[in-house]
Amino acid sequence: MSTPYAKLPAWADYGLIPLINLFVAFVVAGFVVLLVGENPLRAAVILVEGAFGKGTGIAFTLFYATTFIFTGLSVAVAAHCGLFNIGTEGQAYIAGLGIAIVCLSFDSTLPWWLTFPLAIIAAAAVGALWALIPAYLQAKRGSHIVITTIMFNFIAASIMVYLLVGPLKPAASQAPQTRNFLAGAELPKLNWIIELFGAKIRSAPLNVTFLLALVMAFLVWLLIWRTKLGYEMRTYGHSPKAARYAGISETRIIIPAMMISGGLAGMMALNPVMGDQHNVAIDFVSGAGFVGIAVALMGRLHPVGIVLAAILFGMLYQGGAELAFEMPAISRDMIVIIQGLVILFAGALEHMFRPYIQALFASFSPRSVGMEAVKGKGA
Amino acid sequence: MDVFNAIIQTLDSTIRLSVPLLLACLAGLYSERAGIFDIGLEGKMLVGAFAGAAAASVFHSAFLGLGMAILISVAFAMIHGFASITHRGNQIVSGVAINFIAAGSTIILGQAWFQQGGRTPALQPGERFEAITLPGAEAIRDVPIIGPIYAELLSGHSILVYLAFLMVPFTWWVLFRTRFGLRLRAVGENPAAVDTAGISVAWLRYRALICTGILTGIAGAYLSMVQNGGFVKDMTAGKGYIALAALIFAKWKPVNAMFACLLFGFLDAASIRLQGSPLPIIGKVPAQFMQALPYILTVILLAGFIGKAIPPRAGGVPYVKER
Numbered sequence A: 001m002s003t004p005y006a007k008l009p010a011w012a013d014y015g016l017i018p019l020i021n022l023f024v025a026f027v028v029a030g031f032v033v034l035l036v037g038e039n040p041l042r043a044a045v046i047l048v049e050g051a052f053g054k055g056t057g058i059a060f061t062l063f064y065a066t067t068f069i070f071t072g073l074s075v076a077v078a079a080h081c082g083l084f085n086i087g088t089e090g091q092a093y094i095a096g097l098g099i100a101i102v103c104l105s106f107d108s109t110l111p112w113w114l115t116f117p118l119a120i121i122a123a124a125a126v127g128a129l130w131a132l133i134p135a136y137l138q139a140k141r142g143s144h145i146v147i148t149t150i151m152f153n154f155i156a157a158s159i160m161v162y163l164l165v166g167p168l169k170p171a172a173s174q175a176p177q178t179r180n181f182l183a184g185a186e187l188p189k190l191n192w193i194i195e196l197f198g199a200k201i202r203s204a205p206l207n208v209t210f211l212l213a214l215v216m217a218f219l220v221w222l223l224i225w226r227t228k229l230g231y232e233m234r235t236y237g238h239s240p241k242a243a244r245y246a247g248i249s250e251t252r253i254i255i256p257a258m259m260i261s262g263g264l265a266g267m268m269a270l271n272p273v274m275g276d277q278h279n280v281a282i283d284f285v286s287g288a289g290f291v292g293i294a295v296a297l298m299g300r301l302h303p304v305g306i307v308l309a310a311i312l313f314g315m316l317y318q319g320g321a322e323l324a325f326e327m328p329a330i331s332r333d334m335i336v337i338i339q340g341l342v343i344l345f346a347g348a349l350e351h352m353f354r355p356y357i358q359a360l361f362a363s364f365s366p367r368s369v370g371m372e373a374v375k376g377k378g379a
Numbered sequence B: 001m002d003v004f005n006a007i008i009q010t011l012d013s014t015i016r017l018s019v020p021l022l023l024a025c026l027a028g029l030y031s032e033r034a035g036i037f038d039i040g041l042e043g044k045m046l047v048g049a050f051a052g053a054a055a056a057s058v059f060h061s062a063f064l065g066l067g068m069a070i071l072i073s074v075a076f077a078m079i080h081g082f083a084s085i086t087h088r089g090n091q092i093v094s095g096v097a098i099n100f101i102a103a104g105s106t107i108i109l110g111q112a113w114f115q116q117g118g119r120t121p122a123l124q125p126g127e128r129f130e131a132i133t134l135p136g137a138e139a140i141r142d143v144p145i146i147g148p149i150y151a152e153l154l155s156g157h158s159i160l161v162y163l164a165f166l167m168v169p170f171t172w173w174v175l176f177r178t179r180f181g182l183r184l185r186a187v188g189e190n191p192a193a194v195d196t197a198g199i200s201v202a203w204l205r206y207r208a209l210i211c212t213g214i215l216t217g218i219a220g221a222y223l224s225m226v227q228n229g230g231f232v233k234d235m236t237a238g239k240g241y242i243a244l245a246a247l248i249f250a251k252w253k254p255v256n257a258m259f260a261c262l263l264f265g266f267l268d269a270a271s272i273r274l275q276g277s278p279l280p281i282i283g284k285v286p287a288q289f290m291q292a293l294p295y296i297l298t299v300i301l302l303a304g305f306i307g308k309a310i311p312p313r314a315g316g317v318p319y320v321k322e323r
Helices: A010-036 A040-052 A055-080 A088-106 A112-141 A145-165 A191-196 A209-226 A228-238 A240-245 A250-268 A270-277 A288-298 A303-326 A333-348 A354-364 B002-033 B041-059 B062-086 B091-114 B146-154 B159-177 B179-189 B191-196 B201-227 B239-249 B254-274 B287-302
Strands: none
Touching (some): A055 A088, A055 A228, A112 A250, A209 A303, A303 A333, B002 B201, B002 B239, B041 B062, B062 B091, B159 B179, B159 B201
């Protein structure tokens, strides 16, 4: 996305500024903790210890991170194309339907390593199809994608509630969820990797989807920076007009970009559904799609940044659970505030500190900000 | 007569359910007409609802509650302005951030201050806005047709309901008959022209956002102090987004906004009333379908199948002065 600001060296742009923004977000969150009457520093210590102190904590952190890598990548792919996919939540939710169909049909006959690829395809396909309609409407009829994807979140939620309290619910059960999957649809855990390092794990839901998430992060990097489609997407995202003059078809960019975004969002559902709960329940996404927005912004839309930001948010989720245990005044909703502050400072206010940092860089070495020493024109 | 009563009752709850939508929708109208997209209506309503109920219960005054709801809601609107006007950040991102901060902080602060699982204490009489009986309502209650319409449908609402509906002509007047309104609309269509005329784009947009904050504050106060006797976590439950949908449905016009909100309110009221009971001809309609209908209608409208919704031209674009 174009900015009306001068350039900074890459390490400052991709490292320093996000860190400063993150730091400010945490300082403000610290004030909220103070307002509640607790010690923010102690809260931070409990949070980090809860996330990384024990093997189980690390496994849970990575389990949450898996989910956020998918949603973060989903938001980022669309954002590279200049599209704000706020519908990640709904795309992931409705993808649960695809997974449910695959798992309920094959869990008694196929082993997990056959069910899993089928479920990946189903999840990605359903997610992609759910993104297709907003994409088509944006490309062909100019409907604002933010509004249509918000609407599709609600429509997805209605459909899933309808199915989960009706057709998909076993007749004998009261809970609004599918029956539990059999062994053929349960993904193997990855906890042994952490145990290799000598840490003990009681029971944590970290599973093979984590590896799938890392593969997807690599594939997204390939797509965005090493393929023609990715190049065209970035061009279109940077300047739709320039893309049009260059003969890039709007429809042929927007629709694949949104479908890839929706597919990644859909794959997110694999992690909680097949890796942890072993059923599809109401509201199983529980806001992970929106966390993806924060993760993508924090990671500056780069897969490496997204993986790191996802681990950060995984840490917040896992450590936040411990924190709620130690400090009852601070429930898990604290994470929602932090998430909002990160979106605010890393997203909407990303330029707030930039002029100061630029001035600082310019005073030390004018060339690093792309200015000749004599020209004192500023940004 | 039973059918008639049922209709009156459904319409009555239509009015009650459409008021928060209407206030939020008009709120969105001010900011979007000034060229600021506002996804954060939901969050501002939520903090308004929380601040209103909390202040009313602490100070034992409904009007202090309303004042606090407006104050906090305007403060959140100013955060949106600071990010998207002063720092030219992405308006959608800023709105999303505001929704999260609102959702989290209302629960955390509510729990810390009142220890009732994120609720505020139940409001006592005098701390919430009571229903107003219009003059003569009791006298003509027994007159057929007109009586119930006047006594049930028009009378017996709280002051905020009448205020919400009065805001419709008032907003129309402000936007289309005052200098401020003309400039506000101009800044949403072509800010450069407004700037050339020597008017500050930023200040004008900030003022539009203050209007937005006031109205979302009232909408929130209505939820927690009229519809419900206290704040419950996540009580807006997507109403801010439905209001946004209504705004598009209304093509950014105040009177249309009222009808759109009444329509969406009616769908809500009907789905509550019909729960499970079959309709003639169509048969049984799932409640979820009725709940999804506003969103489906909006998508169809956005697709251009029911007229074309054309947003203000400069919407979503931060204004950069030429250098």
